[in-house]
Amino acid sequence: MNGFLRIVASERLKLSKSYIWILLLISPLLSLVIGVFLSLESFGAANRLEEYALLASTMSSFHAMLFLPILTGILSAFVCRYEHAGGGWKQLLTLPVSRVSLYLAKFSVIAILLALTQLLFLVAVIAAAASHGITDGLPWRLLLTSIGSGWLACLPLAALQLFVSISWSSFAAPLVINVMLTIPNMLIVNSDKIGPYYPWAQPMLAMLSFSDQDFGAFALPLETLLITVTGSFTLFLVIGLLYFKRKEI
Template sequence: MWRFFRSELLKLRKSPIWLLVFVSPALSTIFGLGMRIAPEMEEMAWGMTYTMMAAPHGLLFLPLLTGVLSAFVCRYEHVGGGWKQMLALPVSRGTVYVVKFVWVIGLLLLTQCLLLAGLLAVGTVKGYSAAVPWDILVSSLVGGWVACMPLAALQLAVSVAWSSFAAPMAVSAIFTLPNILLVNSEKYGPWYPWAQPMIAMLSGAQQAEPGVLGVPPETLFIVILGSFIAFFLSGFVYFQRKMI
């Protein structure tokens, strides 16, 4: 499994995927730098900057990026007819699928880390005097990452099934664009898997001013875990039986 993991790295190493991972954190950092914070709000500077940076990132970027990355890790196989070659190697289909999934979420984790780095850079450049609220930041970023896992599972299943790069992206866009309306709804937003990255990333930071989202963590847990199991299992079983 580890070797297989490394063979994937070889495929991705010289590809523009590293560029994609940087796009959203870079954009968010520019947003963060452009933001002005009144002196009397200095105490909350970190939280406010984080909210400003995480909102566009979590609302559309992260769910859509999940789609791009999932399609990307399947690209070499689809383009060069590599599925046959790869499955002729002494690896099980299950391993192939799990390793691809781990790569997708690994790259997403890297994106989240870069976002954190961007936030720290903004804070340093602007010289925030307050202490960095590590616990809130880390739990929000990890929360957003975990909330992406069901999406990654579905996208990987679609990416494996269709050889076109744009088709999985279409699925991703179809489910992600309703976020723009749904995150405003306290009643329906928490039940929508694609809204979870945004909710997970922002609800922690807003605990300082409670009642903004007011979503019980149990709901989120059920939605994220439930959709993850459903999407991952169906993709996994599908790949086991797929004719290559």
């Protein structure tokens, strides 16, 4: 545990001198712009709560369908990038740290950065709602659950992408594949057959399962989603760990 925390401290230094934080801002900012300019009146919402639901689900769709899975891939590639470029794996593993703690530290850094972006998105939703005059009566519990489960649903994808990024010394290749597999999300989220098992679609399914739309995979109960998320997360993390433990550096 001690080793793990020491590596995280070291990772923080490496990231703090990079421009990664700009990436964290992109999606919340774009969502904010979409939210502010969304014309709620044209949808003929019955009351403020419905207006809010419309606003939140529109912003979440943009954020979770494309940006969140792509960001997950970028972050995974990013935490491996310096190590691949400068021979860092070799150096890190000649220090007194176990491979498991190094792997888990890398994963935690991705998870923390994703959590930060989710918090920024939360701020964006509140700000967009305020711009439409919705300041009180926000369904906080619903909002926080959506943000939180969206974050959880990114973790299996993060584990998968971390595995790919570690095994592939190229920075771009895992990213391209990630983007290619993210784009079909628009179709896949509507399928109740593939949707629940497609890692790239999980964040959106998780974030939107709290809205009142029910079509395709959205109709799935949260429990099913959580089981898939937990199961695939465990699977990808274990595969990645086993691979990294055996990897020849």
